[in-house]
Each structure stands twice: as C-alpha cells, then as structure tokens.
Amino acid sequence: MPENCVVCDKPSKRTQKILTCGSCSAVHHLHCTNLSEADLQTLEDLGKSWICLTCTSDNRSKRRDDTPVGSPLLARRPKALMESSDGMLKELLQRVTDLQDGQREFERSIKAELSSINRTMSQWQRTIEEHTKSIAFLNETINSVNTKTDSIVEETKALQKRINYLELRLSATEQNSLRNVMDIHGISQKRDEKPETIVCQMASVLGVSLTPSDIDYCYWVSVRSNKNAPSVQHLLKVRFLRHNLVCEFLAARRARKNLSAKDLGCDGNRTIYIDEALSTFNRRLYSAARELKKQGKLKYLWIRNGSIFVRKEDGGRRITIRCEADLETL
Template identity: 45%
Template sequence: MPACSQCSQVLKRTQKTVTCRTCEKVFHPACASLNAADLQLLEDTSRAWNCATCIAKCRSTRGDDTPIKALDPGSLYDKSQREVSNPILKELLDRVKVIQENQSELVNSLKNDISELKKVISTWESLINEHSKTISLIIESLSNISGKFDGMVAENEILLKRVANLEAQLNTWEQDSLRNVVEIHGIPFKSDEVLETLVCQVGLGLGVKLDASDVDYAYRLKARSNLPNNRPPSIRVRFMRSNLAREILEARKAKRSFSTRDIGFSDSPNYPIYVNESLSALNRKVYAKARELKKNGKLKYLWIRGGKIFARECDGSERILLRTEGDLHALQ
C-alpha cells in the first residue's frame, strides 16, 4: 500500500487522499494543509492540485522573484469573497441553507413543545401531590373508622351477651310465674262446658281431690290449624297453690293411660288426656325446635321438668339444659 509522501505513514483505503498532478505523489489532506472544504472545492470544480515542492519548482523555472511558498489552501476556497460559479454547488448550498432554516424552525418548535410538556408535567405533578394528600387523608379516615368499627363490634358483642342474659333472666321470671299453671290436652269442646268443673273431674280421675275454689282461672287456648285429627284446643289452668299443679302433673305421669272415659265422657269418642307444664313463650319456641332435632335424630331424649327443658343426645350422654335458641346451635 502507498505511503504519504509527507509523513511516510501508510495510506489506508478508507482514508481520503490528495494526489499531486505534477509528481503524482500521494498525501494525507492534513499533511498537504488541506481541510475538508478545500477537498470538496477541488472535487466540485474538478481542479488539479500541486504539492508545495512542485509549485516551488514551477516558480524557480519561471524566475519568479516571489519567495517560494506552498499553496495556501485557503486561497482555493474563500467563503467570504468568492462567488460560486458552479450551478450545482450553488444549488447544494441553497439546499443546505433551507435545511438549516428548517432545522432551526424544528429546534424552536421542539423547544416550545418541550416547554409546554414541562408545564403539563408540572401541572400533573401538582395534581398527583394533591391526590396523594387526599388519599392519605382518606386512608387515615378509613383507619379511624375501622378502629371505631372494631370497637363497635366488640361493644355489640358485649351488648348481645347482655341481651341474651337479660332474655334468659326474663324467661326465668316468666317461667317462675307459671309454676301454678298446667295445660290439659285432649278434652273435647262442649258449648255448655264449665272449665273449672272439668278441671275438678280431671283431678278426680287422677286421684287428686280438687275443688272449684282451688282454680284461680281456666280458659281454652286458641285453636291451632296444625293439630292432627282436629284435636280440640288445650285448657290452661292456674291453681291457687303450686303444690296442686305438681300433684296433678305427678299423678298424670304415674298413670299410664288416662282418657276422656275416665272423666265421664262416655257419649263421645275416647281421647287420651295429657297434662303438661305450661311454658313461657321463649321456652315454647325452644321446645318446638328441640322436638324437630329429636325428630331428625339429633336428640334421643327430650323432657320438661320444673319449667326447664332437658335433652340427651344418646344413651349415657350428659344431660343438656336448653335455655335459649343459642343452646340448640351446638346440637345442629
């Protein structure tokens, strides 16, 4: 590969070079004191170039008194004074100017867009900061509400327990007030019946001596449509003394069979007569649901004693006192 005639370095194919028209020596443009504009001018005008050595020889041959100097590359292309004579070069320069103007306009437009974008970003940052503060306040409020709600839940649980205890106490008082009361089931209704007399007949049939003065009050309960075989409504009786109620109950338990024939009802079908303790409204509800559990096999034994409801799940299991509906949930 050729070498530069000035610096003797190898000239690469990828490098730009300049060749002297006279001696045909090859140089680096920089070694020949040529810049990029000079090279472009030589290429556009197709002008030949001579190295400094050949120019000095040419001047010596002409007898030129001017000191021998290398060609000033700036003299080949003076941007401030030279008029471009080549139309193609002029057109290229005009296009470059247009491109520069367009670039300037584009740069100004981009600057304006960037400025507007910065304003928008600044606005959004302010909005985001405001929203962040609002969200923080909402989270704080929710935290406070959650704490209050937890406190209310705990307080509600305490109140529910108190209500349950009060309900149990009220039920106990109500049931205690029914110690003198029994309910007689199975006696047919007659239009001319005197209930106090019927109660005395029941006592006589059970071996308990009763007098009308022993009965505080007696009345039939409302008829229920769900009673089987159109059974007559029950008779609720309140005795003057609680021991009379216990005697009637114990006598009925001791007598295996007791029916309307035993109290002189020979002119009507024979119906069994039952005597049960009278239950409070809550105990009635608990007893009805307990009977459903017994029917479904959840309970094996179910009975009432002293106004209290007891149950056993199976033989040998512990006796369970059913006071409220909550006591039934564990059995379901």
Template identity: 30%
Template structure:
C-alpha cells in the same frame, strides 16, 4: 469576552440562589407534610383505640342484655309454676273448660278440688290450626295443686279421652305439661323438631324447664336458650 463570562457566571449564581430557595421551600413543605402525617397517624391510632373500646363496651352490653333476657324469662317461667296446659282433648260445642279440668282431676284421682282452680280456658290459635287441638290452660291457686295433677298423670300415662267419657270420638291420648313462656315455647319447638328429625333422642319438660338427651345413656342437658339448641345440633353432627 471577559464581561460575557462574568455575566454567565452571575446568571448561574442567580439560578443557584433561586434553586436553593426552591429547595428550602420544598424542604419546608415536606416538613409540614411530615407533621401532618404524624398527626394523622396519631388521630387514626386514637380513633382505632376508641373504636376498640366502644366495641368491647357493646360486647359487654350484649352479654349483659342476654343475661337480663335469660333472667327475665326465668322469672316469667317461675310465675307460671301454678299453670298447666292440657293437650289432646278435642273441642266440643258449648264445652266448659272448668268442667273438663274437674273431670280430668276426678279421672286421675288427683287430690285437687275445682275450688283450687283460679281460671281455665281453651287457647284460640291466631293462625290456621293445621289440625292441631287447642290446649286448655288451667291456673291453680297454688303450685302444689299443679304438681299433684302432674304426678297423678304420670302414674296413669296411658289414659285417653275415652277414659274421660268422650265416647263420641276416637280415643286419643291426652297430656299435661307446665305452661311455658313464649321464649321457652320457641326453644321447645326448635328442640322438638330436632327430635322428629332423629338428631336427638328425647326432649321433655320438667317444672317448666326444658331438657334433652342426645343419645341413650348420655347425660341430660338443660336447654335455656335457642343458642344451646344449635350447640346440641352441632355436637350431634360432629359425633355422626
């Protein structure tokens, strides 16, 4: 009987020893996992910091790129300060763009000679014209000549194609504007649509710059990009 009890106690003691070993192994495993989790947490934290740094760098690069785009567009617009567009003069078979420009200068009594014109041509639309009259582009040797023609046209706002001697078609008003860059044409088109919808009061071009006035009596706004057109639209909605 005693021997059986001793054998049982010994067996229990052996099991306790094995259990202690198993617990030690578990403890070691838990410690290893804790170390791994701690390292993983540090790795995730470092990765997040790197992501935020990259995000800030990308944001700065985007701002710098947008600034560069604006400056490039502004420089391109400055290069067009001697170039005008004449709108509203119907096409005639065998016409001479240079002759039309000279006729416009004479009718407006602008102090501009045909010798001051570097070139003149009528734009060809890539897609369907949709009834639009293609404008005539004219570049002068100096911006002074372009400004003189613009001022002369402002003094005689109500002239039509009839005043140019075009008696074979119904007289329609013609307009002269500074030629815009591709970017500025998109901006002006977008702003003009807002004017047609009655969202803003008026839109105009002055020396290649686009201005708008949301309502009578309000200050004019210089629109430099499409985002500023959206801001103008949003402000109009809020005021309504």
C-alpha cells in the same frame, strides 16, 4: 574527483550516502535532503529515481498547476459544465437552508411539546399531591372509624351479654309466675261446657283430688302447631291455687299410658297431653330443641319444674338447656 553537494557545497566522502537527481543529475548528501535511509531503501526497492526540490518546483511552474486559478483542469472546464455546477451548488445550498429551517421548526415544535408536557406533568404532580393528601385524610378517618367501631363492637358484646342475662332473669321470673299453670292438649272446645268442669272430670279420671275452688282460672287458647298449619287447635290453660296440684296431675298422667277425649265423655278419640306452662323464652327454646330431636341429634327431651332437659343417647348425661348457646353446643 567527487562532486560537491549542491545544498552544502561540500564534497562527498566515501562514508557518506549521496543522492543524484534523476532530472538534473545534481549530487546531494542524504542528510541534506531530509530523507532517511529507510526512504532511500524504499526508492531502490521500487526502482524509482529521486527528483530534487529545484526540478520539482520548475516542473510545477511550467505546468501552471501550483495555483487554483492556473490549474490546467480548470482552464479546460467548459462554460456549460460550470453553469451546471453552479446550479447544483445553489440547489445544495437551498436544500441545506431548507434542512436548517426544518431543523429549527422541529426544535421549536419539540420545545413546545416539552413545555406542554412539563405543564401537564406539573398539573399531574399537583393532582397527585392533592390525592395523596386526600388519601392520608381518608386513612386517618378510616383509622378513627375503625377505633370507634372496635369500641362499639366491644360495647355491643357487653350489652348483648347484659341482654342475655336480663332475658334469662326475665324468663326465670315469668317461669316462676307460671309454676301453678298447666296446659291441656287434645280436648275439643264446647260452647256450652265450662272449662272448669272438664278439668274436674279429668282429675276424677286420673284420681287427683280437686274441687272447683282449687282452680284460680281456666280458659281456652287457640294455637297453631306451626306457622304454615292451616288448622287452629285449642288448648286448655289452667292455673291452680297450689303448685302441688300441677305436680299431681303430671304424675298421674305419666302413670296412665293412654288418656283420650273419649275417657272424659268428649267427642273424638284424640290423645290428651298435659304439659307444664312455659315462659315465652323457654317455649322458644323448647321448640328449637324439638327440631333437633326430629333431626335425630337428641334422643330424649323433657320438662321438669319449668326447666328443659335433654339426653343425646341412652345412658348419656342429662343436659340442661338454659339458652340458645346450649343448643348450639349440641
């Protein structure tokens, strides 16, 4: 006859699964033990017996291991071991306390550092703002200066053009005042001989009709061929009352291939040259043109009526030199 379940006190049926306690052999319905069929299958697979809750509670009560105080392990701990554990626990607690204090000190240090960094960053921020304002002011000043500089440059260019124009006008006026003047090179100065006498002798040799009354003035001028020349040369500057006399002298000198001081009864055998007198500006241009000719950049260089002319090669066009810009184009 089937036994009743100790939990629900009902008999077990053939269709119901039952469990028998391995300690007290009490019968239990499977659904009364709160176990599943999978749990039952696991017990069978492991070959383990099932113990009911009543037997499990009785065993714990007998062993007195259901409370911490009554645990057999604690009951058997020696006093020395307990004291050692207490010391270790105190040491651990002290270390934890030290770590906590160190952490708090570290946090205070970090906060102080952060506060210092924040103050420094604030100072830098203020400095950067001040520098930004200074840079902006400097940029405005520079822009203003650049604007004024551009204006000054334009004014300077206009003034330079004006100066060049006035310089040309002044040179033209000075050159016009020298249209009756010529320069004679290659004659040695004599103390007792009058310059007018030499000019009249030269006119006689060249076949030019001239009397002392045709001469306005005549005097010696000391010159150097260049700044580094050790010796000083002398030229005879003559001003006539009529411009055609200058033209006649120049034409007669060009017609005569050789003319020296000896032909005039003077000491030496130096070649005599006759040139038109040039203004200071034209004389500077003529000197610069001669340097270009020495460098081989010009083939011909001459003066006519106070104007400077050049040719770069045979058969080339005649170029009038009026200012330094004309020389730069060569």
